[in-house]
Amino acid sequence: MARTPSLSTLRQFRILAQTANFSRAAELAHVSQPALSRTIRLLEEDLGARLFDRNRRHVSLTQAGEDLLRLTQRLIADFDDAFDLLGQTLSGQRGRIALGVLPSYAVGDLPAVLSRFREAWPGVDVTVREGLAGTIYQQLRERLIDLAVMTPPDDAAQDFTFLPLFxxxxxxxxxxxHAPADPGWHSFADAPFIAMAPTSSVRQITDAAFARAGLAPRPLYECTQPATLGAFIAAGLGISALPLSCRPMVGAHDLEWHLLDDSAADRVIGIAHLSARSPSPAAQNMLRVLSAKGAC
Known part of the structure; x- marks a missing residue:
């Protein structure tokens, strides 16, 4: 075979095979009749086979033409299906998203976000990965996830774009x-303190708040899971400081929550992605749904 036929050539061949009329086929293919005749002649030369039997009144497929028509039907159908799927992907109607989130967000706002997203874009598959900030940012850097709902990256990390949400x-x-008489950071000076693990963003926030207050409470217990910490508090083992978003994770214990007055201890939650990587259309749609909560 001299050369592989183009898709345009095969489409014109199919139209002629279906109409069995050069004039009508040229009209449907939006080409002149001489141009169509030349295309078919070159196709026959490239394949080294006669595709049509012709006379003044009739055009009919040869056996080679019938074989090519069956192949052409499959090729064009596969091509059109593939580009239809690509079009849906490029428009965000289909695709895959890997989303990294803080555990507290996963059990808080995320279910409602995913419900709204699923309603608008049912053809997009979403994978959720929960983890601490360090782990999730590393997964972003390695392109294992597309977006993250996280605390801000370290100041030294210049490769991320971060949009604060709340x-x-x-x-x-x-x-x-058993609340202190005047709940505040000073309450931790003489009360048993139950802390989150040093690797958590919560611990970093509370340690910084204690330093601003001139305190250095030594944790009596350290927990990696808020549910464990909540059970310890409910058992009367001490008090703790947690972001309000951790409330669903702590569990249905009989606890009291008293807001602390240091706004610098408020945790900023936002959306992060790699600055050098443009989010896919599906990821852009997810970003819009996540942002609907309102930037802070």
Whole structure:
């Protein structure tokens, strides 16, 4: 075979095979009749086979033409299906998104966000990965996820774009009926302190708040999971400081939450993605749904 036929050539061949009329086929293909005749002649030369039997009144497929028509029908159908799917992907109607989120966001606002997204874009598959900030930002950097709902990246990390969504105020958490007389950061000076693990963003925020207040409480217990911390508080083992968004994770314990007055301890939650990587259309749609909560 001298050369592989183009898709345009095959489409013209199919039209002629279906109409069995050069004049009508040329009209449907939006080409002149001489141009169509030349296209078919070159196709026959390239394939080294006669595709049509012709006379003044009739055009009919040869056996080679019938074989090519069956192949052409499949090729064009596959091509059109593939580009229809690509069009849906490019418009955000189909695709895949990997979303990294803080555990507190996953059990808080995320279910409602995913419900709204699914209603608008049912053809997009979403994978959710929960984790702490360091882990999620590394996954962003390695392109394992597309977007992250996180605390801000480190100041030294210049490769991320971060859009603040809302602030997450910090609260003193204590056993119901056992709140300090005047709940505040000073309450931790002489009360048993139950802390989150040093690797968590919560611990970094509370440590910084204690430093601003001139305090250095030594944790009596350290927990990696808010649910464990909540159980310890409910058992009367101490008090803690947690962002309000952690409330669903702490569990249905009989606890009291008292807002703390240091706005610098409020945790900023936002959307992050790699600056050098343009979000896919599906990811852009997800970003819009996430942003609907309102930037802070």
């Amino acid at each position: 602030t997450d105020p910090c609260a003193l958490v204590c056993r119901a009926g």
